[in-house]
Amino acid sequence: MSMQSEAGANSFSLGSLIRRPETGSFLGFIVVYLFFAILGGAVFVGAPGWSSWLNIAAEVGIIALPIGLLMIAGEFDLSVGAVVPAASVTTALLCGHFELPALVGILGGLGLGLLVGLANGLLVTRTAIPSLIVTIGVMFAVMGLTLGFAVLITGSTSLSYVPGPVTKALLGTFIGGMFNVSIFWWLGFIAVYFYFLHISPTGNWVFALGGDAESARNAGVPTAKLKISLFMMSGFGAAFVGIAQLMTYQSAQVAGGQPFIFNSIMCVVIGGVLLTGGAGSIVGIVLGTMTFAVVNQGIFFASLDPNIGSIIIGALLLAAVLSNDTFRTLATTYASKKK
């Protein structure tokens, strides 16, 4: 982390800004974890507890990462709620119904995610409609198409597919009977996105896009291309989760996936990404996701009323936004003092 701030100090002033929201998210995570560790006891602190919330974190996390990048770039993507079931239904159709090889089905599902992302990106960059509205529209369109095609082709809205041993091992198994393999995929996605946002030069473009898109374009950043790629990343992430759920639970429902919309945004915001764009970090998003998952699962180990869980998540969200503002003012004043 120290390397980050050093690099940030002399190359790009956003670097020092990135570091601060993370501190807030990290403290938040520690407080929440300790709270549930005390209430949840030994089971929650042990492997069953960790696997329980990591399984939740992994799935929402794979979607929250690209959603976070989009929000740093100043855009929203609500269509993920429809892409999750659409991808799992597509894969179930290709593999389960038409009995094609698993790879074809998986590529089909992922391809659908990329395609929806491309549509989102094109609509956002070619029109003046805000991404919030575009992706709501696309979400309903994708929901309708998924339902329509599933009923048209199979006459049913719930499809099932029993994956082969290799597919199951890669996408839907529980290591040690409890750790979902998607946790490792999540770690992989974290590494890739960390490189993309914080190490590769393209990462600064993402921040610039959310900071001031007009200046970014004038400075030679290919804003349209970049935005479209970001939307395709979130489509890909959502499709990946949909396929992983199909391989895990062996059934694809046309409905479902809706919770991912708000859950992923909450993870990102708790992780210190500014709603207005221009600031945020991968480590923050990961911490936000972990905090969200700990609250979600901790509730059951703590034997509290689950509705209290929703209250805690709501309170966390508000606290996160409030502290983001505070950290932002702090960061800007510190920077000016140093120079």
Added chain:
Amino acid sequence: MSKFTRLAATAATAIAVACTASAVMAADIYVIGGKPDDPFWSRVKKGAEDAGIVAQAQGGSVTWLGPQNYDNLGPDAAELIRQAIDQGADAIVGPDWVPEAMDPAFKAVTDAGIPLVIYNAGGLEAADKLGAMNYVGAVDYKSGYAGGEYLAKAGHKNGACVNTLPGAANIEAFCNGFNDGLKAEGGTGSTLQLPATAFGDATAVAQAVRAHLLKNPDIDAMFAIGDGDTNATVSGIQQAGKTGSVHVCGMNFNDSILANIKAGSQDCAIDQQGYQQGFFAVSILNNYVNYGVTIPTREVLTGPGVIDAKNVDQVIEGVKAGAR
């Protein structure tokens, strides 16, 4: 707005009266139901549409009205009922999911003189209270009761009911029935309430079940409502390492649930035979509007039917034939 509604209602009454007056009538029947992409409701819808073939042959129609999502179920469904009145329905079929929110709308139906059948949820009690002709459906409480009784009789007496939609009257009735069914056979029951953010997310349900089982190791019986929740519950039990020691019954079924029953990872499924609900509710109304004939049997029960290892093959044949 309300003036318009009343006006439309009066107009609808006039049409309804005019319709019943002449001998041969075309019945435009409006059916309020779940989301058309809900696996269970797509079967109910198919039943309603199949009965609608007769209505169409007689010049009538069947229109399905379902909510976009279940976030605001009661008020949304009440709105759909009023929409059906406004569109000039000759007869209306609807479930009494959230009585507090929906009963005033159902009252508006009967006040307007439109024949009404309550189906799927509410029971004969709701039908009587609202002045409906009949109730078609499984009684949720009895369905849950059958599940609890089945598991307790097999010796699994400490149960938990998974509730992913706290506040919905029918889900609570399932859970109460399940717990009472256990108690009747000398067991005990509780309810695992999930936050609203979990509905429709299999992983969230599975992890909640698993956490609950780890926290409460005495539980050996579980009841889940709906295909998706049941599959997720089975996975949660597997992840808790309790396959074989925790037994599951679920409401409704699909291919993977039948496979699970055959494989032994699920003990039983309670079928409320959704196809029958849509089919008979529409048929009763169509025949009444067209010919004035009635079904004197009040409370037409379509369930509960228990599917377990003994009859699962027969049910699979039924699925293949398209009857279930």
